[in-house]
Amino acid sequence: MQPIAIETALEEAKLKPEDIDAYAYTRGPGMYGCLSCGSHAAGAMAAMWRKPIVGVHHMQAHALTPLLTEQTPPEFPFLNLLVSGGHTMLVLAVSEVKFVILAKSLDDSIGDAFDKTAKLLQIPWLPGIGPGASLEAYAAPHPTNTDLNTRVETLLSEIKPFKPSAAKQRAFSFAGLKTQVMKETQKRHPNLQLKGKLGISEVVQRAVGRRFQQAAVRQVEEKLRIVLDYLEKDSEGRKLLPAGEKVKALVASGGVASNQYLRTRLKLLMEERNPGQPIPVVFPPVALCTDNAAMIAWAGILKLRRQGGLGDAYGQLLKPKWSMEAIEQDEKAGQEGEEDVPPAEVTVVRV
Template sequence: MFSKFALARAFTSLSSRDPRKDPRSVQLGLFRHRGVPCRLFTVLAVESSADDTCAAVVTSSRQILSNVVIKQHDLHEDFGGIHPTVAIEGHQRNMPIAVQRALHESCMSIQRIDGIAFTRGPGIGGCLSVGSNAAKTLAAALGKPLVGVHHMQAHALTPLLTSPPEERPQFPFLTLLVSGGHTLLVLARSHSSFRILANTVDESVGRTYDKVARMLKMPWGARGPAAALEEFCRQDIDDRSIPEIRPFSVPMPRQLAFSFSGLHSAVERHIFRSEAPLTEAHQHAIGRAFQDGAARQLSEKLVQCHSILRDEGIDVRHVVVSGGVASNLYLRARLRDALNDYSPDCRISLIYPPIELCTDNAAMIGWASMHRFLTGDYDDYSVELRSKWSIETISGDPGHLLDQL
């Protein structure tokens, strides 16, 4: 195991330039810095906060050596949402398989892993416990350091792993976190310092997407109800007999807060008032009106938030959008249009993780843990879960090395 001082020195050399990798670097865990072979720090990470069982191997040079995601959509579709007991049982079956696959696909043995990371919270308590127990047991048995990660922090930092250097967001940046459990606008000041600017007062946008998809009887498919609804709305269905649906209003105008329960209720009332069973064209019209309402609210609050930060003298040039709903291509286009209209003369960069890393995954957990491993800031093997955990209460920045990642 490395000392914290050796790790810090190694990391300083790691981050001073983009190294030229030896052809065998993936197998050996080595790269060359100024002609001298140097050791990478390699993390095995697990994630089980909701209904995806995930394991990944990530290195300090931004390599994702493996990224395994085992979904449970087929187990939960009949329940209309995540059933906690079923999800826990699914994680218990799948976690050993996910870890084994992650190690195999990375060509790494467990002995060559330097640290173990896991999602400590927030999430469904019983689901979190499966990943936590797996990570703690592996770390304790092998004598490896352990780090528990905040789930939404990991979503926010993913573009620091995946974006090329010229597109990488610079602190401070604004991040819109949109998922099945959260809708947050957050100012990211460093890897571990966050300020919540807007939260949802009721349900998250991802949960509302799921509910509307179920009301419109969308089949879940391989990606879940929200993705099925988006795909359905992209289809070209023309039926002029369907009356135009008036745009749904944006709640709490000029307030930095989200609310999606009203949008959900408006869709429900519209369906209830329909005298005949919905035709495909009517489903399509309702789905598009819902997507428009959700995108308008997210866009308006994002622009409002950026304007407030500008008035405070905080120069934000990058906006990161992450979480499962960030994979929605319609939302991406609407956010881009909104920022272009708001700041036509000074382009604000809008940055997303790759679509496959928007939804829950362990690669983001491994990367979010890296700065703590490299500064020797580990958790005890007895560290407790935090199923409810504000991103503002993550421990303070342990040092200047964080901003070199």
Template sequence: MRVLGIETSCDETGVAIYCTREGLLAHAVHSQVALHARYGGVVPELASRDHVRKLAPMINGVLADAGLDRRQLDGVAYTRGPGLVGALLVGAGVARSLAWGLDIPALGVHHMEAHLLAPMLEARKPAYPFVALLVSGGHTMLVLVAGLGRYRLLGQSVDDAAGEAFDKTAKLLQLPYPGGPALERLARDGDPTRFRFPRPMTDRPGLDLSFSGLKTYTRNTVLREGDDAAADIARAFQDAVVDTLAIKCRRALEQTGVKGLVVSGGVGANRALRERLGEVAAQAGAETYYPRFELCTDNGAMVAHAGALRLEAGEQSGPAFDVVARWPLETLEPPVAA
């Protein structure tokens, strides 16, 4: 089954074609970083307009890269939510129109389900059950994954997502947008012994997380120490986030007894986090699984893949389409035939 995937939940336009027999055939991502940089964050109206401009030529380009005619597609998957409603509507409108014109099924995909299944696009795939750490600019959660649509939320951030905390801290340090990667680069030059920041909610049981207090602690340190300490502050902040996530992942592996840890979402590209979680998993007798770096951020490949799994099982959306800004992952269910 050949499925076209369309991702427009925020500030990346992603298009891909995934085949259930041959794997990922082609994909392309357009980042809106340059568009939003002058504003220091995503402007929803500009994001939606840019998706409108980019989608049609990107679809044609991906079809050409895969050596396919659109009539050879068997289904279309698009991100239904969560995300920015205006941006989601662009992808949904194009996807549903294309599916209607080709008389093929369409399916609205959950953005976070697509992320947590993204490591299955790699040659080395996790086996069910596994623990997934979904860590991005909008979400930070630990999920026990027993199968497609079989998810149990173990813990999540009660305030800022980890990626959001990275971006806000980067802005405090006057780093360029996008802040997360810039902070990671600066932290490499920092002295790991100069400051030690708190590891929030690690002194109590449970798997929930919190990063707003850490962000405030960082802000107070910036005001006290000044710009000369920027690299050392960035290092202390990153170490605190990485340690906090590592502690919670270790607890999740211990509590569930599973032997696989999946890490996905934009912050999953952070090299310090990958190294630390590799150590945690090894100590627990488990293995870590990641999507390739280019598939950590929002992309069409993960949407095409997640959509293909459900479409092949017989699931599809009705003729009317809707999108949702908020959509709890734990409300998903397995396909009827799964």
């Protein structure tokens, strides 16, 4: 981590290093080089100021963000849809540390599929946002160009909905969607070199992009139905919930959870599934859907509370591959080997 990033964060927060109660860092999963950078910076500051330090699971932090951001936080057990550039999972959150993975991707993540499809379609990056969010913008009707919208609708009438992958399975698959995007685009531009920088008309970009987004989100809806049925009707699935308990909320988190089309479809699905008493659907603020420091800090605060204010041992090994289902056991193992790190009195500011 660059010192300028730390200095800027302290200046914007109007804090001095000695004002910090404790330090949290991402212990995993992720790329080792990135994890190492953050852990070394946090460890050095914690040691210098004799403050507690805690290692946090990246996806756990995404899942627990609504416990900080919502005026009425979701109650456990809740179902967590984790959709990002690196992961696509449906996870049952039984507690702050107990998670059961119910569905994950067999190949690409949904965020990666959005990004790669945007590049295949040569959709230009719009100001301030990346390729996946630019595809979302192109998939929506143009706000002012009615002639363009009419031509897009005409082309859409010729493009059949893309076929789903991993049908009826408790698993995601998005690789096949990219293949369908490529074939549909080349059908409209037979001589097109898809790796080129120019050549795809905006009408094709918008129409094929919309078909892709519809298919990707439809798959999320289908897997959500399968998982909810599994928890409500399957004998094995019911055993995952405490006796008499039901899923109390659906939490969508990760970068793709900022997609407004996905948000709308998830709300409609829950309303259609339980008319009159839909399962609440919770989304963190858009700014906190993508990777951010606030979610790591919050997960660190919760961990400090569970550990009575005691931090982790210094120099814990990083975990580039770390299943959410191992968090509870790893935390217990870590507590057994704790060093004498000063307890923290942490002040929380709800976002």
